[in-house]
Amino acid sequence: MHIDHFNEFVAHAAASGVVFYHSGHLDESTVASIGALLRRRLHEEGANGVQSRKVFTTFMEMAQNILHYAALNGLDDGPATKFGALCVAHSEAGFEVMCGNYMSSEQVPRVRRRLEEVQAMEPEQVRQAYRRQLSSDGEDPDSKGAGLGLLTMAASSKAPIEFVFTAASQVPDGNTFMFLKALI
Amino acid sequence: MEELHVPATGLTPEVRLNPVQGLLSLRGESYPEHVLSFYAPILERIGAVLEAGKLPLLRVEMHITYYNSASAKAFHRIFHMLNKAAENGCAVELLWHFDQEDDMARDLGRDIREDFPAIRVVEVELAAA
Numbered sequence: 001m002h003i004d005h006f007n008e009f010v011a012h013a014a015a016s017g018v019v020f021y022h023s024g025h026l027d028e029s030t031v032a033s034i035g036a037l038l039r040r041r042l043h044e045e046g047a048n049g050v051q052s053r054k055v056f057t058t059f060m061e062m063a064q065n066i067l068h069y070a071a072l073n074g075l076d077d078g079p080a081t082k083f084g085a086l087c088v089a090h091s092e093a094g095f096e097v098m099c100g101n102y103m104s105s106e107q108v109p110r111v112r113r114r115l116e117e118v119q120a121m122e123p124e125q126v127r128q129a130y131r132r133q134l135s136s137d138g139e140d141p142d143s144k145g146a147g148l149g150l151l152t153m154a155a156s157s158k159a160p161i162e163f164v165f166t167a168a169s170q171v172p173d174g175n176t177f178m179f180l181k182a183l184i
Numbered sequence: 185m186e187e188l189h190v191p192a193t194g195l196t197p198e199v200r201l202n203p204v205q206g207l208l209s210l211r212g213e214s215y216p217e218h219v220l221s222f223y224a225p226i227l228e229r230i231g232a233v234l235e236a237g238k239l240p241l242l243r244v245e246m247h248i249t250y251y252n253s254a255s256a257k258a259f260h261r262i263f264h265m266l267n268k269a270a271e272n273g274c275a276v277e278l279l280w281h282f283d284q285e286d287d288m289a290r291d292l293g294r295d296i297r298e299d300f301p302a303i304r305v306v307e308v309e310l311a312a313a
Binding site: 028031032035036049050053056057060061064067068127131134135148149151152155156 | 194195215216217218250252253254256257260283285286288291295299312
């Protein structure tokens with residue numbers, strides 16, 4: 001990367017209100033460290049107690065989603081860690097919490113349906129769905145958290161969870177890149 | 185049966201289970217990646233105490249300042265066991281501590297009261313940190 005491009009990259013991040021950004025391999029100890037760092041950054045940004053809690057909650061659910069569900073990067077033969085991108089930005093609208101990870105393209109229709117279902121829910125419906133998931137004993141092997149993570153994000157976000165799937169040419173065979181966005 | 189004491193880590197709460205005093209407490213934060221590998225042995229010990237003990241009463245202190253959704257699922261399993269014990273004659277009192285700004289934890293306390301009617305739930309609202 002040319003140093004001028006890095007300059008532009010930093011300026012663009014600042015203009016977009018980026019509070020925190022990480023892109024790379026994730027494991028449990030990395031998630032714990034960046035979680036602690038995020039808490040300090042939110043304090044510096046003047047987030048109040050409720051915002052800080054909801055941003056952290058959403059961020060951790062997104063990070064653990066990546067650890068549990070993301071397809072392995074597939075780009076190298078390195079250790080079996082998961083690749084993901086996590087970002088928190090501060091705008092006039094509030095704190096935007098975003099994540100991105102590879103997933104198997106075969107899973108896309110199922111995940112898209114679930115995201116659309118949750119998008120269409122009113123807050124009270126999200127709460128009731130959360131409650132049902134919590135007491136259901138069924139362990140769907142494809143869904144280790146029984147969808148609780150997504151419902152937790154939806155309950156924390158003041159706007160429906162946004163999502164984008166990009167099956168771009170740079171994505172390894174059979175994989176799709178998925179982005180999620182919550183607003184706190 | 186001996187007391188169980190699991191010290192807190194950055195990701196997991198301190199857990200105490202004292203069958204003699206009839207006390208179970210979980211204190212701290214709970215967001216391990218592998219929730220079941222942390223909670224399964226604890227669930228097992230609670231189950232053993234409840235089965236063996238003929239405990240007349242059990243006081244449960246839940247003081248979890250932050251938990252992830254998978255931990256909430258583990259808590260639910262604990263409450264399920266406690267509710268069964270309460271139905272079988274053990275007086276179970278649950279002190280559910282929550283931050284006054286934490287709506288989800290407040291709601292969860294109310295849901296526990298409705299879903300597990302044999303447990304006496306005491307909600308303890310804490311001033312914001």
